[in-house]
Amino acid sequence: MAASSGSLETSTNSNSQPQQSSPFSFSTSGSFMTTSFTDLLSSDNYPGSAGANGSAAVRRGLGERIAERTGSGVPKFKSLPPPSLPLSPPPVSPSSYFSIPPGLSPAELLDSPVLLSASKILPSPTTGTFPFQAFNWKSNSTNTQQQQDVKQEEDFSFQTQTNPISTGHEAWGYQEPAKQEGTALKSEINSMQRFSPEISNGFQSDNNQHNQSSQANKKSDDGYNWRKYGQKQVKGSENPRSYYKCTHLNCPTKKKVEKSIDGQITEIVYKGSHNHPKPQSTRRSSSSSSTATLASSVAIQSYNQINEIPEKQYNSNGTGQMDSVATPENSSISVGDEDFDQSSDHKSKSGGYHEFDEDEPAAKRWKMENEGEGISAAGTGSNTVREPRVVVQTISDIDILDDGYRWRKYGQKVVKGNPNPR
DNA sequence: GGAATTTGACCATGA
DNA sequence: TTCATGGTCAAATTC
Numbered sequence A: 001m002a003a004s005s006g007s008l009e010t011s012t013n014s015n016s017q018p019q020q021s022s023p024f025s026f027s028t029s030g031s032f033m034t035t036s037f038t039d040l041l042s043s044d045n046y047p048g049s050a051g052a053n054g055s056a057a058v059r060r061g062l063g064e065r066i067a068e069r070t071g072s073g074v075p076k077f078k079s080l081p082p083p084s085l086p087l088s089p090p091p092v093s094p095s096s097y098f099s100i101p102p103g104l105s106p107a108e109l110l111d112s113p114v115l116l117s118a119s120k121i122l123p124s125p126t127t128g129t130f131p132f133q134a135f136n137w138k139s140n141s142t143n144t145q146q147q148q149d150v151k152q153e154e155d156f157s158f159q160t161q162t163n164p165i166s167t168g169h170e171a172w173g174y175q176e177p178a179k180q181e182g183t184a185l186k187s188e189i190n191s192m193q194r195f196s197p198e199i200s201n202g203f204q205s206d207n208n209q210h211n212q213s214s215q216a217n218k219k220s221d222d223g224y225n226w227r228k229y230g231q232k233q234v235k236g237s238e239n240p241r242s243y244y245k246c247t248h249l250n251c252p253t254k255k256k257v258e259k260s261i262d263g264q265i266t267e268i269v270y271k272g273s274h275n276h277p278k279p280q281s282t283r284r285s286s287s288s289s290s291t292a293t294l295a296s297s298v299a300i301q302s303y304n305q306i307n308e309i310p311e312k313q314y315n316s317n318g319t320g321q322m323d324s325v326a327t328p329e330n331s332s333i334s335v336g337d338e339d340f341d342q343s344s345d346h347k348s349k350s351g352g353y354h355e356f357d358e359d360e361p362a363a364k365r366w367k368m369e370n371e372g373e374g375i376s377a378a379g380t381g382s383n384t385v386r387e388p389r390v391v392v393q394t395i396s397d398i399d400i401l402d403d404g405y406r407w408r409k410y411g412q413k414v415v416k417g418n419p420n421p422r
Numbered sequence B: 001g002g003a004a005t006t007t008g009a010c011c012a013t014g015a
Numbered sequence C: 001t002t003c004a005t006g007g008t009c010a011a012a013t014t015c
Helices: A037-042 A047-053 A062-070 A106-111 A143-156 A169-173 A197-208 A284-289 A328-333 A338-350 A362-371
Strands: A226-233 A240-246 A254-259 A265-271 A390-392
Touching: none
Parallel strands: A265 A390
Antiparallel strands: A226 A240, A240 A254, A254 A265
16 A cells, blocks of 8 residues: 555655655655645545545545645646546555455554564665665655654554564555656555666666667666557556567567656556566666666566456465565566576476466456556646656566565455455 | 557457 | 457558
8 A cells, every 4th residue: 555655745846856856755845745644544534444434525536635634735737637537536545555454453554563664674685775765765855854754654664573674665655656746647656566776777767768769769778678569548647658578589578668748657567577588788787877866766566465466376485485486577676687597496486487377368467457556646746757667567476576675474365356365 | 671669450358 | 238448469650
């Protein structure tokens, strides 16, 4: 639950470098919003409780509620978001990400010992970097605000006291990037999204190369070669969506990329796994060096945990720890080509790249992916700055992803309508 | 001239 | 059954 995972960044952000402010800045500076996530949770208007209330008022957009609270106008994307844009509260609602079982209050979840503490940010085991460091969370906040931010972040973050390998403070703490510039953009990242410096690099690279020749764009900085096979304007987004296939022979990997008009990537969704090593690239290193300046933030969403992709299944190695899984995303995330080797290992462990149900129509799968993406920055900002989102659809059952983090399973449940346990 | 991209049409799926 | 939507195909276009 993105919204629950962190405080909304409410910075009014008159900053001339909105992108630098990063979607990952959880600062609450500015008048936009000073409401903590806890407040949201406790709010009667909180969509999570809307199910019971179900009133139209309750279903107002988050931006509206925020504006109501703060008295400040909520910037809207281009002022007039299309009616069809996902501005409605449900997508924004943290509840869209999390389903809190009856009898379990959000507060309990927040107090859960398995929740990862945002304060326990550790470098990526694979990259040795702090995934968020480039995002300069508090760069736009005052010290006091920073304190508050941290506090809020802790409030929302899952904390773990048993697993020293903290992971995802960002994941859980991350709040919709667009909150800052708020728009109806789909740049929001859900709670489980992960940030990868390398993917970020890829984004930046893509962005930087946006205006370059198509040839130059052939290989994105995720290390693979992609061929665009389609583009379409999707409903609810003014950004065209491009469809890419990995150019490697027989490689089933695809990705969807949404770019804003100005060429900024607002969303990337990967599908499938590469069945080949990452091509040699001489640009990656250079792109990596620019990570710190990356304006666009990227998040990796593990659908098997978030969006409940049917094909997603968890394979436990019996130790309670999930085997690493090789996915194209993972490969993209990790540093160096050795990640392909990891992928190979994963293949052997998980039984192959294509464990996901190939019988399921791809369209359906992708659609399901998007179902969890409903969060819009609706009314959370006025800027057109969009933080690219990378959605990694892992296809293995493994819970430890090669996104550089380790995931600890803390529950499993059979969800109605979904044959696979969540 | 070959390869990549664009873009309209077609198809599948779900409401 | 119809319609809306998203994904893919493939001819046309561009590089």
